[in-house]
Amino acid sequence: MTAQVATLLAILAAMSVSFFAELLPISFTALMVPVALQATGILKPAQAWAGFANTTIITWYGLFIIGGAFVKTTFTNKIKHFVNRNAQGSSVRVTLMVLIACSVIGMMTSAGGTIALLSPLLLEICKDTGMDPKKLFKPTADVCNWASVQMFPIGGSIAYFMWFNSYLEQTGSPLRYGLFDFTFIKFPMWLILVAYYLFTSRGQKLKSESVAEVAEVAEAPTPARYAPKEEKVIVTIFFLNVILMVVASMTKIIAPYLVSLFFAAVIMGKGYLTEKEAFQSISWQTVFLVAGTLPLATAINVSGTSTWMVGLVQQMFPSMTNPVVLATAFAVISMVVTQFMSNLAVWAVFGPIAASMAVSLGMDPRLVLAGVGVGSIICFATPMAAPAPAYAYSAAGFKMKEYIKMGWFPCVLMTVVFVLWAPLVLNWLY
Template sequence: MAPAIKCLIVLAIVALLFITELIPLAITAMSGAIACGLLGFIPAKQVFSGLSDSTVVLFAGMFVVGAAMFHTGLAQKIGISIVRFSGTSENSLMFGIMIVGAGLSSVLSNTGTAACLMPVVLGICAAAKIPASRQLMPLAYAAGVGGIITLVGTPPNIIVSGALKSFGYEPFSFFEFAWIGIPITVVAIAYMMFIGKYLLPKAELDANQEIEQEIEATVHDSKKQIISGLILAVVIVVMALDIKFISLEMAAVIGALVCVLTGCLTEKQAYASIDWVTIFLFAGMMPVSNAMDKTGAGKLIAEWAVSLMGGAPTPIIMTSVLFIISCTLTQFMSNTAAAALLAPVGVAISQQLGASPK
């Protein structure tokens, strides 16, 4: 059996396990990398090369910098201020919630953003006698779409950027996603304000109901809140300016170190804030991507996809197909896993068409 076919079988098994989650995602990804090494698709020394990839460092650094905003209570304070400023009418409250949700999630964890704002929204809804579900669902959507505005807004953005880099292309810059992310966010907010609100449920929730927090505020020192906010702002500015002697990874790690040194969060909290599932998922899928490239499995998928589309599909058609596939997969599996799985396929198809992988 040809190496390309064997690699495709490994990829299919990995995809099936991602969808079913019979075993944890991180274990599936790392097992895929080990399988590629055992089968000789890649040298043994490359099996765990993903753990030394600079993108992993970027992930870790931004997880810590973002967590400092939650641990100091700054994210919660921003949310409370803006949401309360919006007033208690259903429309103005919904607009305020979606703006702050999208804004915070563009540079912080979208899960953490939603979690820290939920108690705020519940309390205001109870006081204003507004069904909480009519505000919580817009919050969830805003946190989701806001994450696509910047490179660090959501793990899939960093993963596809890392895939480009692994194939020898220029990775995405910090605000490159914003050209599409901001218009989509604006459309999502407008849709919810003028159409979606008529489709929202009207379930009542108790403001005192226990809400499981992703990250709770552990200190409420205004000085540390200011410091954590300044650290995040400086990191974002440095990343956006794309300074030659300071890479994105260096900016993220320096920011994380300063967060710990200034006491915005403890060393243990810094370790705990890192999403290790995302780290190992990315690190495991990088060698699988290399195996697809070296065995020709990626090219085989690209040729099959192109022939299925009539032999000479336009880049727009193939982009649409990949978009539909990824949207479908994320209904059954983690969007991070879907991005890690499809990113090398997208690059291979782009190469086959002679189009830009971006």
């Protein structure tokens, strides 16, 4: 272990202790991560602070502002009444409607972008129904994160499919993943994850609202922030932004963040939000949490920590003969590591070693590599695991202990389901 590896591990340990014990505000702790990485010389200034120029963060700025204007329209009341009317006092129905919506949008865009789009509506639904925001935002983030990566060969998931096949190619193996291989693995697991969160959402007492009450409220004059024409423009901007971001994500004609920033500029230029209101609409805790911890992936690579971690894995499994056991090991390791770094970084670190180890041991590398691919998406235990969990953490007002308490069991559940299901489906396919 080199001095830089030891230093980075110390920074990770200090960050984790501060996060979990909540010794300091979480945004402050996250902001100190790039400070420490630059001060110790692990990263150069441009690398340490690159998180604040990340395209996800830039996209969020626009989405926050658009959502800040949208939530002030009376259109949100119509959506809330629709949810109330169809939920019929059932928190399970509310959760199901939200999880289906977030999965569909997530598959076509990204998990972080989706929860940012839906956040204003989710907060209003929780306020109107009396539902606990934590029990709605947490399932939304986890299910959306699961659906948006590799569950169907749509949008960015096609790139991930090609990425994983490139790992197989680099090992010299003639084997490749079929276009729907991960769909057969992940879609049944999505059903289980949704079922789990529907089960945990039971028993919440919601505010009841009869059809007559809905009609009465809808007809009653409500003080409005905007004139009718202005409301139509804002609602059009909100939904047009969603549609164009989906198109941009799937076609790559233009960067999605340019779409959100353009419409945010229109909101500001038309005076629908003041400068103060626009800044207040941005969740700075979320920005600091994600932007501050993103450089850890770069630090893990440049410091040699990734090589050190790979060496540990090779020492732990020098002569494995069972591909299911090796796939399980990589799934567990990836699931644990991804709680503290992005799934892309986990793939980059463990994907090549998983594929090469499987080939060298005479195994089908597709199952072993799937352990890395799926394990890295089981990022439910901490808000540092991905942008969507970080957004949910801030928006719902979680404490770290609350988040971990809600997140550890889904991690274990999905890991066990993968171990039991993936070998069966891949054996059937191949």
